[in-house]
Amino acid sequence: MSSPTRMGLSRYRLLAVAAVGVLAVLLGLLLFGNLNRNLVYYLDPAEALAQQADYGDGRRFQLGGLVEEGSVTTTADGVRFTVTSTAGPDGTTIPVEYRGSPAQLFGAGIGVVLEGFWRGPVFASDTMKVKHDENYRPPESEST
Amino acid sequence: MTAPPTASPGAASIGPVFGRRLPIAAGVAGVVGLIAAMVSPPDFVQGELVRLMYIHVPAAWTAYLSFAVTLGASIGWLWRRRPGLDRMAAASAEVGVFFTGLAIALGSIWGKPTWGVWWTWDARLVTTALLFFVYLGYLALRRAIPDPLVRARRSAVFGVAAFAQVPLVHFSVLWWRTLHQPPTVLRPGDPSIDHTMLAALLLNLVAFTLLWALLVRARARIAAAQDRIDEAEPTRPLAGDAVSAPRLEASDV
Numbered sequence: 001m002s003s004p005t006r007m008g009l010s011r012y013r014l015l016a017v018a019a020v021g022v023l024a025v026l027l028g029l030l031l032f033g034n035l036n037r038n039l040v041y042y043l044d045p046a047e048a049l050a051q052q053a054d055y056g057d058g059r060r061f062q063l064g065g066l067v068e069e070g071s072v073t074t075t076a077d078g079v080r081f082t083v084t085s086t087a088g089p090d091g092t093t094i095p096v097e098y099r100g101s102p103a104q105l106f107g108a109g110i111g112v113v114l115e116g117f118w119r120g121p122v123f124a125s126d127t128m129k130v131k132h133d134e135n136y137r138p139p140e141s142e143s144t
Numbered sequence: 145m146t147a148p149p150t151a152s153p154g155a156a157s158i159g160p161v162f163g164r165r166l167p168i169a170a171g172v173a174g175v176v177g178l179i180a181a182m183v184s185p186p187d188f189v190q191g192e193l194v195r196l197m198y199i200h201v202p203a204a205w206t207a208y209l210s211f212a213v214t215l216g217a218s219i220g221w222l223w224r225r226r227p228g229l230d231r232m233a234a235a236s237a238e239v240g241v242f243f244t245g246l247a248i249a250l251g252s253i254w255g256k257p258t259w260g261v262w263w264t265w266d267a268r269l270v271t272t273a274l275l276f277f278v279y280l281g282y283l284a285l286r287r288a289i290p291d292p293l294v295r296a297r298r299s300a301v302f303g304v305a306a307f308a309q310v311p312l313v314h315f316s317v318l319w320w321r322t323l324h325q326p327p328t329v330l331r332p333g334d335p336s337i338d339h340t341m342l343a344a345l346l347l348n349l350v351a352f353t354l355l356w357a358l359l360v361r362a363r364a365r366i367a368a369a370q371d372r373i374d375e376a377e378p379t380r381p382l383a384g385d386a387v388s389a390p391r392l393e394a395s396d397v
Contacts, residue, residue: 015284021277033265041321103260134325137338138185
């Protein structure tokens with residue numbers, strides 16, 4: 001009697017794995033990916049400044065932008081730099097204080113997505129992700 | 145008297161599962177692709193890490209290809225009702241799930257040193273994870289239905305509907321803000337990649353496609369042999385004669 005039952009269970013086991021997987025992804029997205037409460041992955045500097053009042057009480061969100069050239073200075077427990085919306089000089093900028101060791105590819109000019117909160121006019125962050133772009137080429141010295 | 149009685153039906157006509165020429169071609173292409181990935185220049189931002197692109201991107205493209213073939217074979221089955229098309233759809237979906245998982249795993253390995261995280265909840269990663277689990281559901285659905293005709297019909301409908309996710313995954317990086325970068329090659333205009341690197345990428349794409357063809361063909365052949373066995377012995381006992389079904393006895397109840 002047990003063998004047909006076990007057959008039936010194993011037949012539906014993969015279905016259960018698939019269903020649980022889909023639910024886990026959706027649940028994870030809602031719990032951990034919904035930091036900005038609107039499923040936008042990050043706010044750009046202009047949006048972050050415009051919505052500064054909404055994120056007053058140390059509410060965390062993700063800020064995305066480019067690290068401004070020449071703005072990176074090392075501090076005792078991290079780095080201080082400016083995030084800008086565009087590579088040019090006329091972008092919207094936000095000063096950032098980052099605690100912790102920066103990501104491996106961190107440097108001036110690269111894209112970053114920072115998790116943190118407003119501390120006065122400064123964005124205090126403790127989690128950094130580097131957003132590299134879709135361009136691939138050899139270093140300048142090796143290009144022909 | 146010349147032909148011996150066939151003990152297991154279909155065994156004589158299966159032929160080699162993997163074939164002869166395709167494994168050699170896939171192996172040679174794999175070696176060429178590996179060499180190309182190793183001699184291609186490092187990237188100006190990512191350095192040596194860019195070499196992970198040469199396996200991550202082909203894995204993702206091969207996953208797209210798998211589900212496109214499942215779509216085509218499913219439409220073909222609904223149109224012509226040929227069992228071979230159902231087997232092709234199933235084989236391609238199975239290989240597609242493997243390559244989707246591979247793309248996620250390789251992307252995770254690439255993401256840790258470049259982005260700084262193994263995983264993040266951006267649109268590309270979430271839609272890809274859903275793609276993986278939904279096609280796992282396709283495979284589960286096939287297992288859950290014993291009747292071949294019902295199974296073929298339901299999974300064909302599933303195979304057509306689930307393909308809607310593939311453009312969703314591909315365009316997720318354009319439709320939403322993501323950490324994942326937008327497409328480099330499959331986009332309008334010139335690919336934004338150095339052309340020696342593009343050549344290495346395309347060579348690896350050929351290698352992965354040959355491996356894909358090899359796996360799908362082998363899987364479809366095994367499924368065909370299984371179908372022949374099932375047709376020949378429709379009422380085969382599950383555990384042979386060694387096990388007899390227990391009977392209720394009045395004294396036990």
